[in-house]
Amino acid sequence: MKEKVLALLKQSEGYLSGEEMSRTLGVSRSAVWKVIQQLEKQGYEIESKTRLGYRLAASPDILFTSEFREFLNTRIIGKKIQHVQNTPSTNDLAKQYAAAGGEEGYVVLSENQTRGRGRGGGSWLSSISRGVYLSVVLRPPGPLCRAVELSLLVSCAVRDTLEEAVSLPFETGWPGDLFCQGKKVCGILIESAGELEKLDYCVAGIGINVNFNQEDFAQEKIESATSLKLLTSQWYDRKQLVPLLLNRLDSYYEAYLNGDFSAAEEYQKHCATLGRQVKVGAKTGRCTGISPKGELLACLEDGTQCSCWPGEATV
Ligand code: BTN
Numbered sequence: 001m002k003e004k005v006l007a008l009l010k011q012s013e014g015y016l017s018g019e020e021m022s023r024t025l026g027v028s029r030s031a032v033w034k035v036i037q038q039l040e041k042q043g044y045e046i047e048s049k050t051r052l053g054y055r056l057a058a059s060p061d062i063l064f065t066s067e068f069r070e071f072l073n074t075r076i077i078g079k080k081i082q083h084v085q086n087t088p089s090t091n092d093l094a095k096q097y098a099a100a101g102g103e104e105g106y107v108v109l110s111e112n113q114t115r116g117r118g119r120g121g122g123s124w125l126s127s128i129s130r131g132v133y134l135s136v137v138l139r140p141p142g143p144l145c146r147a148v149e150l151s152l153l154v155s156c157a158v159r160d161t162l163e164e165a166v167s168l169p170f171e172t173g174w175p176g177d178l179f180c181q182g183k184k185v186c187g188i189l190i191e192s193a194g195e196l197e198k199l200d201y202c203v204a205g206i207g208i209n210v211n212f213n214q215e216d217f218a219q220e221k222i223e224s225a226t227s228l229k230l231l232t233s234q235w236y237d238r239k240q241l242v243p244l245l246l247n248r249l250d251s252y253y254e255a256y257l258n259g260d261f262s263a264a265e266e267y268q269k270h271c272a273t274l275g276r277q278v279k280v281g282a283k284t285g286r287c288t289g290i291s292p293k294g295e296l297l298a299c300l301e302d303g304t305q306c307s308c309w310p311g312e313a314t315v
Contacts, residue, residue, distance in 0.1 A: 001027070003066040005035045009046070009056040017053030061129055063109050063238055071243035074105075074250035077136055081107040088115040091191055091205040094135035098201035099193065104139040107246065116207060119176070119189055120311065124207045127216040130227070132208040132238055136249065139201050140257065147192035147202045148294030148310060151176040152267040153256055154188050154204045157249040159270060162186070162208075165241055166228055171272035174287070174296050175310040178208075179272050183226035185209050206245070210236050264292040279314045280306060287315070 008021055018036075022029045036046055036054060043060030059067065065081045072078050080103075087093055090108040097106055110133050116124035126133050140146050155172045162170045162178060162185065171179045176188030186208045194200030212227035228236050252263050268274070273287045278298050285300035295307040296315075 001025070001031070001035055002038060005032060006039060006044070006056075006066055009054060012055070015047075015049060015052035015055045017051075020053070061238070062111060063132075063242060065109075067239045068243045071240075071247075073243075073247050075254055076105045077250040077253065078107050078246045079103075079105050081109060083109045084111070086110065086112045086114065089113050089117050089205075090133050090135040091117060091189060091203050094137050094203040094205070095191060095193075095201075098137045098139075098203060102137060104137050104201070106137040107134060109134045109242070117189060117205070118187055124187060124189075125216070125218060125221070126207065127209075127212055129238075130209075130211040130213075130216060132206065132210055132241060132245070134242070134245075135203050135205040136246075137201055137203055138253065140199065142199060143197050144192060144194050144199045145293065145309075146199055147190050148175065149256070149261065149264070149292075150202055150204055151188060151190050151310070152290070152294050153252050153261075153263040154190070154206065154249065156263040156266045157245060157252050158186050158188070158206060158208065159266075160248045161241065161245040162228070164244060165236060166232060168231060170270070172267050172270050174271065174273040174290055174315055175294060180226065180231055184224055185226055185228065185231070204249075208241070210238055210241065261292060264290075264294075273315050276315060278308075280308055280312065 004025055008016060018029045018032050021032045040046055043062060045058040047055045047057050063083055065083050087110045090110050093108045112128040113126035113133050116126040118124045138150060155176055158178050159170045159172055168180055173179055177184055178186035189205040190202055192199055192202040209227035211229045217225055268290050271290055276287050278285055278287050280298055283300045285298040287296055288299050289297040291297055291307060295309055296313050297307050299305055
């Protein structure tokens with residue numbers, strides 16, 4: 001009912017009377033009034049005038065699914081979306097859901113994370129409502145190592161989304177980072193479960209620094225991280241970014257399931273890690289490429305060539 005009342009208010013150019021809403025929705029006027037109160041509690045600014053009715057003056061900067069569902073154009077991803085205000089980590093919520101047998105495409109979105117996780121045991125800073133923190137459950141058929149391919153695929157989807165929204169060039173970083181002007185804007189954490197030969201599920205966690213200000217970053221990140229807002233001095237509507245991202249991810253993922261993994265080439269074309277110095281155990285070398293399986297290819301100082309899975313090399 002909340003979504004319906006909201007939709008009516010959004011469609012209406014001016015004031016809409018409670019009576020008209022109750023007639024359209026087939027409920028009592030007091031039911032409409034109760035919903036209006038609930039919406040106000042959630043942060044919607046609704047003006048009311050005697051005899052004229054209600055007018056939506058402003059919507060809160062919160063990723064309620066009702067705010068963007070109409071822009072979703074997906075076949076697999078986002079049929080079910082759970083939006084929460086706060087959670088330790090969206091990846092943890094998505095993993096619980098997947099481990100209990102939940103279907104692929106499930107998305108968890110949070111306004112805040114109290115223990116956002118990064119790769120390699122690191123943490124992820126989640127400034128409240130200033131970023132996108134979301135996790136998607138995927139179940140591609142095949143061996144466990146396919147999870148690494150998903151890193152490339154998700155990176156490409158985020159890169160396309162950011163380029164479309166921001167009109168600046170973004171680079172991918174192995175295995176799952178997005179950079180702009182040399183600074184990190186997004187991190188991707190893929191976690192998977194299953195047997196070596198049979199992947200059960202993957203959770204793709206995506207964190208994007210959208211409207212972070214300089215002071216939102218921890219001191220040690222100020223040099224290396226940035227946000228869309230800092231890059232362009234503009235505020236971005238996360239309610240537009242999220243459907244863009246889920247739509248992109250869905251089309252890359254559907255193509256991937258149908259055997260089209262052109263994302264691997266896309267990834268490599270825009271990869272900032274190529275040519276960079278890398279560390280493989282105690283040895284150093286240079287990155288010479290990213291394999292279609294998602295491995296980092298390196299030429300070490302002693303001339304040996306090697307390929308590394310995430311965690312085996314540091315960039
Ligand atoms: C990294 O760069 O180290 C990866 C960071 C991944 C952060 C995202 S935010 C949503 C999801 N939930 C988490 O706890 N982590 C990922």
